[in-house]
Amino acid sequence: MKKIRANALIGGTLIAIVLLVALIAAVWTPYDPLGIDLMSKLKSPSAAHWLGTDEFGRDVLSRAMAGAAASGSIALFTVVGAVLLGTVVGVLAGFVRGWTDRVLMAVNDALLAFPGILLALAVMVIIGASRVGLVLALTLAYAPSVVRVVRGTVLSLREKEYVEASRMIGNPEWVTMARHVLPNCIAPVAVLSTSMFGWVLLSESALSFLGLGVAPPAPTWGNMLSGARSYLETAMWLGLAPGLCIALTLLGINLAGDALRDRLDPRMQ
């Protein structure tokens, strides 16, 4: 129990901070994240600019905050989309079975045969660079994992006696599914969602770092790091800040995810 509490506490705090910052950034940042001020370029952290400025004189802190909002919203939409899409397909495949299941799983396996980022890249090439495109691409890349988990859960739940009992009472199949199977899928999906949020965040950062995600000047932690490369030695804060943000957010997600998994583990109860 102590372990769960420690994980949840630290993880939750980190996530809460990031969330708060992202929400604030949606309405206010100390400076305009896009505001160029060539007079104050490449200044190291000071009272005026807590995290310094970049090569265009833009305030790094404001950009980091805006980046939180950007990356966070993309990741959020992606996870919601992937979970919805994946759950519908997974439940359908697992419950209906037969040819529907086989076809859906064949397509799913084909998609899973591509490493996540690759598929997202391919889709981005088709759709073109844009935030919407990025969300769509990432959703398509990660939905197959959800499908697999949901289908697996549904398959095992179908054998449970209370599902049989529901049929025994005379409930039509869809009632059995909605009332008895779906609610018990929530736990594994919740655990997967937390991990997925981390993966998506990382993928988006990687894509933006490569120049294939969110394009500058709009800031996201990934493309900020990309811009920092040229100034690695001379302006270290440019490289430290965005990376640290990503690392701390991911750490928070991982710890909270661990706490959630332990909490939902039937053996711990």
Add this chain to the structure above:
Amino acid sequence: MSGDNSRFLSVDALRLVAERSGHAVVNDVSFDVKRGEFLAIVGESGSGKTMAARAILGLLPPGIRNTGGRITMDGTDLLALAPEALRALRGAKIGMVFQEPMVSLNPAMRIGAQMAEGLKLHTELDDAQIRERVLAMLARVQIRDPQRCIDAWPHEFSGGMRQRIMLASVMLLKPALLIADEPTTALDTLTQGEVLDLMTELAREQGTAVLLITHNLGLVARYAQRVVVLRQGERVEIGETAQVLRAPAHPYTRQLVDALPRRAPTVARAGTPVPLIEARQLSVAFPTKARGWFGRGGSHTAVDAVDLTVHAGETVAVVGGSGSGKTTLGRAMLRLLPASGGEVRFQGQSVATGGAALHRFRLACQLVFQDPYSSLNPRQRIGEAVREPLRLVPGMSAAQMQARVAEVLDEVGLSGFGRRLPHELSGGQRQRVAIARAIVRRPAFVVADEPVSALDMSIQAQVLALFQSLQKTHGFACLFISHDLAAVEQIADRVVVMEAGRIVEQGSRDDVFDRPQHAYTRALLAAAPVL
């Protein structure tokens, strides 16, 4: 009895505590085992019997600590031994057989290697000698083809065979004490008897003392010379088996003994000549996987052309070992499984076709499942679970449903439990909910599939009694499926014996129990541990 029959193993005032809660799992328990004797430790869940046994070997799970007492074997205090010395004793002097045969053998190691391990650790024998002994022991425990067995993997063997291999493996080292922790609980009645008989024989041959941990008083009566009764971590009684069971000194022991199902005189029923449910030439076959790419899949006949009739208000028990087809029969009669031949008739009408006839059939029949831990939706409150079947009854208002639910919960002794979730209830309470759910629509026919097998003994008695009283009140017919002949003896009017998908014997309870005709029936009766 020679003077050497001194206390060979002595447990004095043993105290084990759960670290997290500080709760005493074993509290000041003392008993002793004489050389070569068979002692049983009896108790229900939470009695601490397993922990006490594990303490002897120093194999307590993380989280349980020894805080007091001594365990002496031949003068040596086992609790004070250094790890090295203790390890030397394990296996060589004290052997242990566990409960779950499916996980007690390492799936990634061949049988021969696992059996040889003990000998390699404790003796100086070379590989050839070890192999010889292993083969001899495997033959002794009646494993066919020991040569092949040595190179085989655990998953190739059934539960009963794995327990025998386990036994062989442990007895190879000729330990002075064998601790058997519920070794047959996971096996069916016939196999139980075989394994325990084997264990007793081997122990006698080698002069090994046996410490049997069990919750089954019937087994105790049959095999143990002396018995220790534990309850909630404390010893409540100790003595010669015959004495303790005949005239128990402690009220708890008396409760356990009384909980053993007894045969009550048959109630003469006003004969209803019209059968309620009839299975005619019912067959159920499952397709088996096709072998290879070009072989055709075969089929496995679980139920083979069975004729069975259940009259209104009577209880018919279906007994048999695992694989006899009794569970499949029950489900097929309820149309939960498709039949591959024959038909089922309800109140004279066939229910083969769907639609209205099937719907009426569904409303009138119910099933009580075996496993109280998976028959209830963990997210559904008890009240809702019991109410759900009523939603399909046409013309029942919400208020009527509420009233009926309250009534039924009261009948099963769980009034006021409506808002609780399954995990807040014990196994026995969950089973009552399952029964409540089954009778809430006042069915005419209930199939009970091993409803008490997973419960503690005293709870079993309570649930069986509840079942009987409900039947008396509401008059539903019941198909009681079980491998436990003792429970059946108490509750059944008629008994049907199944083997390999066929009915081999049927008749009134008294006839089948007192004058069994078929060899299989006789074997089942002989294997059933009774007082």
Add this chain to the structure above:
Amino acid sequence: MFGYIARRVLMTLPTLLLVAVTVFVLMRLIPGDPVLLMLGDSADAGQIAEAHQQLGLDKTLPLQFAHWLGRVLQGDFGHSISNGQAVLPLILERFQVSASIVLVAVLIAALIAVPAGLIAAWKQDKPLDVAIVGGATLLLSVPSFWLGLLLLLAFGMKLGWLPVVGYVPLTEDFHQGLLYIVLPIVTLALIETGVLTRMSRASAIEVLRLEYVTHARAKGAPESRVLLRHVLPNAFAPTLTLIGLVLGHLLGGIAVLETVFTLPGLGRLLVDAIFARDYPVVQGVLLFTALIYVLINLLVDLCYPLFDPRVAAQ
């Protein structure tokens, strides 16, 4: 056993086919004339006409796919628009760079992670376990490209021990080549150690609960034997599966590290090709990577029976 191998191999074929279909479909979904996409804007009329015929654009889609697949199976992945090179040899050349780094890194990670996870599980909840889990979680939370940048900063720029840009194949100059790939390998190995340690620990914990472990102890086996002979073989299988997944995932994600360390690897090839609209290369890399991923998973599946004999019996 051979039946199992044969079955597994045969089961991959439909997946491979589907992968090919998916790549084909994806590429055709790119807006624009397929011919111009394949040849680039600077193609002349003659080339366009020839390509039209070759791609069989007048024929039905399934037939186009069949033609395309036929060429692919013969090793003809088309030609790069940027430099006219044949795509497949180009991919193979770059793949060697990426693969060498990924394989060595994952190997090192596995060699550290498996024992670390085992020990952590053995001492569950004690300080050593908490330290190992904490360390692993920290490591896997760090983005690889950031860690790479930091290490580059520290060892390349500040300390000057290792080169900052460039690459020399090991086959040409072992010593020099080594210097260039040390940092990327270390970066990757650190992160993957975190990932693998957690899985290794989790599966070891599961196995330690099982009765046959207690039984081994009851026989009097010393802890070292219990851990090595009884726990490890049974606990390794899930970690093996994860290694397969990780290898596949890195095939895609290696692009970032190759960017940081300016290595001429497969990931970088893909990214450059996307920027240059060099679609034959993009298509080729997608197909090739998916193929390798499927093969890796096949290999993992084939190794499974070594650790869990029950699998081959099915």
